[in-house]
Amino acid sequence: MKLHLLNRSNINGSSFSVSNNMYPYFLKVWHYHPELELVLTEKSNGMRFVGDSIQKFEAGDIVLLGKNLPHMWLNSERYFKDNVPDAAHAIAIHFREDFLGDKFFEVPEFGPINELLKRAVRGVNFKNVDSKIIESFRSMLDLQPFERAIALIQLLNVLSKHQDYQLLSSIGYLDNFMDAQNKRLHQIYKYVFDNFKGEINASQVAKAIGMNSSAFSRFFKKTHRQSFTKYLNEIRVGYACKLLLESENKITAVAYESGFSNISNFNRQFRVVKNMSPSEYIKFHTEKGK
Numbered sequence: 667m668k669l670h671l672l673n674r675s676n677i678n679g680s681s682f683s684v685s686n687n688m689y690p691y692f693l694k695v696w697h698y699h700p701e702l703e704l705v706l707t708e709k710s711n712g713m714r715f716v717g718d719s720i721q722k723f724e725a726g727d728i729v730l731l732g733k734n735l736p737h738m739w740l741n742s743e744r745y746f747k748d749n750v751p752d753a754a755h756a757i758a759i760h761f762r763e764d765f766l767g768d769k770f771f772e773v774p775e776f777g778p779i780n781e782l783l784k785r786a787v788r789g790v791n792f793k794n795v796d797s798k799i800i801e802s803f804r805s806m807l808d809l810q811p812f813e814r815a816i817a818l819i820q821l822l823n824v825l826s827k828h829q830d831y832q833l834l835s836s837i838g839y840l841d842n843f844m845d846a847q848n849k850r851l852h853q854i855y856k857y858v859f860d861n862f863k864g865e866i867n868a869s870q871v872a873k874a875i876g877m878n879s880s881a882f883s884r885f886f887k888k889t890h891r892q893s894f895t896k897y898l899n900e901i902r903v904g905y906a907c908k909l910l911l912e913s914e915n916k917i918t919a920v921a922y923e924s925g926f927s928n929i930s931n932f933n934r935q936f937r938v939v940k941n942m943s944p945s946e947y948i949k950f951h952t953e954k955g956k
Contacts, residue, residue: 717835720904
């Protein structure tokens with residue numbers, strides 16, 4: 667996946683933007699931008715890529731992304747085939763950290779919001795969100811500029827106190843993605859995302875980016891806080907979750923499609939990452955959707 671810098675600046679003279687996006691499918695581009703992004707998924711599902719995180723997304727999800735954090739919402743295959751105009755629907759808010767002035771959120775009264783913005787550098791997925799928060803999102807579409815700015819501060823304040831959340835991208839990815847002296851990490855991630863469904867290993871990746879195997883292993887573990895093999899298995903399991911929930915393929919077929927060479931290793935690694943077997947994962951999400 668080639669990474670793109672997108673222009674999310676507001677062309678209407680406002681300090682931030684609120685957009686109601688309805689498409690047949692979401693933008694199929696791995697991208698980043700200097701604005702923070704707060705997004706509510708109203709309709710559709712698929713896989714969400716944030717930094718080095720790959721997870722399933724569905725209607726009702728709320729995610730806050732920090733500036734320059736690479737991301738992509740990739741819809742399930744059926745969205746690209748059906749071509750329904752408003753099948754993918756999301757409300758997105760883009761704003762810069764200083765949209766209300768330099769150090770605005772650093773005053774004591776906005777301490778919780780300031781901490782939330784710090785967490786956002788890894789991406790924050792809010793879970794079990796109250797319906798009032800979702801309504802706050804929707805209401806912002808119809809507000810005048812002043813009321814909209816106040817509403818955004820109130821929304822950020824409520825989310826800053828919401829305790830049920832998950833940080834998405836790893837610290838290792840965050841620390842090194844935009845560091846000029848570690849551009850090779852981006853090369854690693856690109857190579858893995860492009861090839862994880864095939865037979866790849868640390869030696870192949872090292873060769874692809876011009877490093878010897880030993881140096882590559884030390885470099886990856888130091889910057890990513892885990893071995894390359896563990897990282898690769900997490901990527902593959904994340905993709906397997908997508909396949910298990912959106913297709914009728916058998917578990918064995920999903921294992922091979924996700925890059926695992928045998929079913930026993932797939933089951934073992936799946937349990938390590940998800941704390942349950944593939945069949946238990948299917949059952950859990952099937953019952954959850956009833």
